[in-house]
Amino acid sequence: MSEAPSVVLVTGVSRFLGGHLAARLASDPSIERVLGVDTTPPSREMRRRMGRAEFVRVDIRNPLIGKVISTAKVDTVVHASLSGNPGQSGGRSMMMEMNVIGTMQLLAACQRSDTVRRLVVKSTSAVYGASSRDPATFTEQTEPKAIPPGGYAKDAVEIEGYVRSFSRRRPDIPVTTLRFVNLIGPRIDTSFVRYFSLPVVPVVLGYDARVQLLHEEDAVAVLERAAANDLPGVFNVGGAGVLMLSQAIRRAGRIPLPIPQPAVPLVGRFTRRARLVDFSPEQMRLLNFGRVVDTTKLRGEFGFTPRWTTVQAFDDFVAGRGLRPMIDPARLGRLQDTAQAVARALPSGA
Amino acid sequence: MPEARVIPLRSDGARPRTRPRPAPRRASRPGVGSLTERTAAARGLTPEDAATGAAETPIEPAPGGELAPLPATGGPNELEERVAEVGEFLQRRITGRYSVDDFGFDRDLTEHVVLPLLRPLYERWFRVETIGTENVPLHGGALLVANHSGTLPLDALMTTVAVHDDLAVPRYLRMLAADLVFGLPGVGATARKAGHTLACNADAEALLGAGELVGVWPEGFKGIGKDFADRYKLQRFGRGGFVSAALRSGVPIIPCSIVGAEETYPKIGDIGPLARLLGVPYFPITPTWPLLGPLGLVPLPSKWYIEFGEPIPTDRYEPGAADDPMLVFNLTDQVRENIQQTLYRLLAGRRNAFLG
DSSP states (O other): OOOOOOOEEOTTSSSSSHHHHHHHHHHTTTTEEEEEEEOOOOOOHHHHHHTTOOEOOOOTTSSSSHHHHHHHTTTTEEEEOOOOOHHHHHHHHHHHHHHIIIHHHHHHHHHHHOOOOOEEEEGGGGGOOOOTTOSSSSSTTTOOSSSSSSSEEEEEEEHHHHHHHHHHHHSOOOEEEEEEEEEOSSSSOOOOHHHHSSSSSETTTTTTEOOEEEHHHHHHHHHHHHHOOOOOOOEEEEOOOEHHHHHHHHHOOOEEEOOGGGGGGHHHHHHHHTSSSOOHHHHHHHHHHHHHHOHHHIIIIIIOOOOSSSHHHHHHHHHHHHOSSSSSSHHHHHHHHHHHHHHHHHOOOO | OOOOOOSOOOTTSSOSOOOOOOOOOTTSTOSSSEEEEEEHHHOOOOOHHHHHHHHHHHOOOOOOOOOOOOOOSSOEEEEEHHHHHHHHOOOOOOOOOBBTTTTTBBBIIIIIIIIHHHHHHHIIISSOOOOGGSSSSSSSSSEEOOOOSSTTTTTHHHHHHHHHHSSSOOOOEEEEEEHHHHTTTTTHHHHHHHHHHHSHHHHHHHHHHHHOOOOOOOOOTHHHHHHHHGTTTTOTTSHHHHHHHHHHHOOOOEEEEEEEEGSOOOOEEOOOHHHHHHHHSSSEEOTTTTTTTGGGGGGGOOOOEEOOOBBBBOTTTTTTTGGGGGHHHHHHHHHHHHHHHHHHHHHOOOOOOOOO
């Protein structure tokens, strides 16, 4: 019943997710045209990957986007540009502009269009917030206990609100909203990736968050599946299993640096100024409590099981980035051998 | 359904008079432990005889991480084995090669650090005696409902040791705790790693559905923070949320009565303004706290009994029974009455709060 797409428009193609999605769609011969839009042109490497996909340099905050959709007779729109990385988006206020105003314009254009038959929106599990009063796992129906006060998460909540009102006005267009957990992998660049790449990783003293991750390849595959099939609804997207934040830091061989809660904003400002990591306040709350989403609906109704578990995705990231552990595991093994040898040599206590 | 019943003040044979010496509780050895001791005691043997009987059964090498030194019976390899175990544990921790479940339950840490830390308190300080361990199912989901007391939730911690060490098959009690716990630095993170989660229906049903043994203390802060004068008087059992969770999952409810926890920190007063300032439900005054400072944090060495009652099945009701408030209230009352009566019976048989 779901028709294969013939003209697909992908937003945010100069970033990892949009670019790789455009590349994957372009390699599918049944798709006639793939249009990629973004404000900045994709890197040379990405353009090479994208192959026959066309790049249109247009700001989605500009009504021009409507013209692009109507002239190209776009039937499937994949809005993959939602970003939580201010470093890549030209600052926090610019990021919010692009995220919220851009989505509004894009939705307005889709609402007018008589060719669009399917809409896919990349959202984030940040809409659930993170607090001590939340259940251990969030299903798609869970109401957040603490509405995210601002920043990226609040933008995402607003965007989902616009998407819902869009689907009320155009019930004929199936809309898929995908709430991604934090992405990780050897190639993607996110705040989270940068965070784990720091040699000394600041953590909040006395808290240890549960972290759920999704491999970058799985993220692209989910978007591709959503673009090719009618799968209306809201879906949590995340890998199976969780890592504790402390455990992830150890697996990456980094050194954790516990910071008392009151000093956290200060350290956050420092890492931002130093252009190391830019975490907004609500992302820092994630480091306190963590967030795990229930992916039953993704695996059932949506029909997709991520190939990488959280742990595998993280290990792939560690291996792919060539992160050297600060403490060599082989040395630990030798230490243990020595200790055992000493124990053997000692006379028995009996 | 609950009916008016005469409370038997002395039930014969339910509890041994003699106090068995704390024997090494290794739940991996079925048949050894309090139950054996108890039957031995019931036959009129002295605790020493019971302990000898226990020692005759072959003792496997401890699966590790125990803080109390084990008797050196295994020969010269014992120390080496211990070093190997500790070394392997440390290596796993440093390299992060262990796994946690979706709730953050860290089995490795619980087994090797949390339980060994609690065990001396369980065995030597409170000399906990468990009764009716055969009532706790060894497999599958079950909801353990217990009375709450003692200012600090030591009763909950001791119950986790009880279901791990004194059952024929060690089980991990997954407790449902107040959100306050998870907001506290240090405490919240540790609670998650020990397998506990927020008291809400979503989490309770998820755990029960996964076949876990879930523990709930429905009195909440009203129970744990009540005055010493009100000891062993059960408070209101919440809103019956735990019953509807059990009904929805179709798992049995196991009433659990804990005697002894009330005497650990007898709360004789409460500084309300200070509690509000700190954002906690109460700021207790006990005979030793805050008078003696940190020393006041040492619990009084009361003698404890934990009795697991007969399981109350919930799978014989029709689907949708969880949405019948009357049924939920009745079941809640039934569980509450059951625990209250068991408490009275245990108390009547107790001669001294500290000697048992």
